[in-house]
Structure formats: C-alpha cells, structure tokens
Amino acid sequence: MATPHEPKQDRSRATRQRLLEATIDCLAETGWAAATVAVVAERAGVSRGAAQHHFPTREDLITAALEYMFETRMDQAKADALAVSEVAEGVARTEAVVAGLVESYTSPLFKAALQVWTHAAADPVLRERIVPMEARFGRISHRMAIEALGVDDTDPVTHHLVQATLDLARGLGLADVLTDDSLRRKEIVQQWAATLHMALTAPR
C-alpha cells in the first residue's frame, strides 16, 4: 500500500498492478460484462479518475490485464521448471512438466483469459489487439515447455507432440470451467505423460 515515504513512481506502479489484479478477479468471477473500468477501480480501491489515468479505455485495461496474466503465468512456469529440474530424469520429469502445464490452464488466470478470448471472437477491434499478443505467448509457452522437458525441438515429432500437449492442456482447462474436473484430469495427465514420454524417447 502507498505510504507518504513511498516514491511517486512506485505508488503509480502499485496502483497499476492493483487494477490489473482486480481486472483478472472480475473477469474470472463475474465474467466479461461486469469487468468495466468503473467496477474494476472500485474493487481495486482506486478512484475512477486514477484508473482512467492508467487505462483510458476498457480495451487498454483488458489488453494490459491479458499481458499481465501471461507474465504471471510465465513467472510461475519458470518456478515450476526450476522445481522440475530437481526431479529425477525420465518419465517422472515428463509427468511433472505435463502436470505443471495443465495446472496453469485451470487457474483463475486461464478463466479470466477465456472471458477475453470468447468476447474477442465476436469483437474485431479487440481481436486485432490480442491476436499478436497470443501468437507471442504461444511461441514463448512452447519454448518453455521444450526447455522444461529437455528435448530437441528441431525433431518434427517432438515439435508436434509438445504442441499437442499445450493444446491438450488448453482443452483440459476448458473442461474445468463449469465443474471441478480435477479427478478425471489427474488420470488423463498421468496417461498422456506416459504415452508422450514413450513417443519422445522412441528410436527414430
């Protein structure tokens, strides 16, 4: 929180972050329609004027929140990758990477992003803003999965199976939106990790 001794720039950064986190909470809990600058500002405990100083339009707020969601997810992925590197090699590592990936798609961040993607499907202006961001997110997510698995992306089988794993994770995220799908998901993750590991390590 702001204090009289805190430099102005730090206060501004903290306000911005509170607004972005409130946007994610609003989107994940109450959906697209409720996530307006006014509602988000109130939730963040920020005046509407201050919120509009940071984000003049709703699109500015939403796209900045999407960027923030991705950065948060990537920080988490880096921490996961570090934890995975302490796990023994082999199928245990593959399973830890797949489980970490899939969990990131069932977080409130995914549920918030889903609200944005779904709205953007029918809103060409928003879509045009987020498509280049999503393409960049996709490339970075793929590279991080490759590094965490410790595999060679120049092999086309490896490349496509890692892509498929990210698509599977997205599908499992979507299956968790209306009900708690965690028990079924756990079994799918175990089976896919075993199948993926065998396919990645098969002689070619």
Place this chain on the structure above:
Amino acid sequence: MATPHEPKQDRSRATRQRLLEATIDCLAETGWAAATVAVVAERAGVSRGAAQHHFPTREDLITAALEYMFETRMDQAKADALAVSEVAEGVARTEAVVAGLVESYTSPLFKAALQVWTHAAADPVLRERIVPMEARFGRISHRMAIEALGVDDTDPVTHHLVQATLDLARGLGLADVLTDDSLRRKEIVQQWAATLHMALTAPR
C-alpha cells in the same frame, strides 16, 4: 417455409428449428450479449410473440439451442463414423476418427457453445441448467469415439487416451477461435493419430 397445406404441428416445429438455428448463428457471429430472444426472432423472421411462445425466457432459448447443437453434432458424428467404416483399418482409421472429432470442435456449433459455456462460468443459474446436459454430451461423445475407433473401453489405457483425444479436440477448437489455425492443426492431428494408434495397439 410454411404453406397453407402444411399441418399446424409441422409449421410449429419448423419455426422452432428456425429459432434454434438463428440462435446458433447469433452466438457464433455476434457473441453472447447480442443473442437475445428479440434479436434471434428478427433474424429467424419470426414474430417476437411466436418466439416467446416457444421459448418464454432467454435461458429456455439458450439451453434448447445447446441441446440442438449437440444433436446436430451427433448426427454429423454418426455420418462420419459411417464414412470411416469404409476406410481401411489401422492407422488410417484412427487418423480419420481423430480428424473428424477435431473438425467438429472447430465448427460454428463449437464457437456458439463456447459463448454459452463462457457466460455460464459466471452465471450460476445458467450453469446449473447446462452442467447435467454437458455431462450427458461428454458420455455420448466418448462412447461414439470408442465405437468409431473400434477399441475396448474397459482397458484403462484406451479409456484415458480416448478421453485425452476429446480434450485435445476441445483445446484445438479453442485455438481456432481468434485466428484460422487449420494448417498447424492438420500437423498436430496427424502426429496425435500416429502416437495414439501406436499406444492403442501396443501389447499390454
């Protein structure tokens, strides 16, 4: 279209179907917010009174449309399964089944359903109505995939890999919402089908 010689019951059924198809088009093209009974009625060329006779509330219209989407998808899946049965056995059959499944998740029906699911995530009343429907759809989709592949669902590896294939299809559907993802998807489907086929036919 209605004619003076058409029985009243048939006209009523045709009106209902026009309303449901217009609902799907509205959802897929203009998103959740625009798919109201009034807008749908206008698009279907049906009076608002007649629309409200069929569907007293928006929830009635949306849930009926979701049911209709599923029935349409299942009719398509049955036609696909028949076509697949003419394909040679082996990996060609597996690839045809996976490709058919994945394509069903990139249709306008999926894009319309995504609007409903995403809205229901933040709307407990709608969610309560569609969760039992989705559970039933999931069971039937799984059973149809098992039949099309001609595999034994009592084997747990088979069961989980077919579930994973449906989750992958859902994830690929979501990846196609903002941009045309068909080129990348084609490569993923081929690789997944090859890996799935090897895993399904591996000695256990």
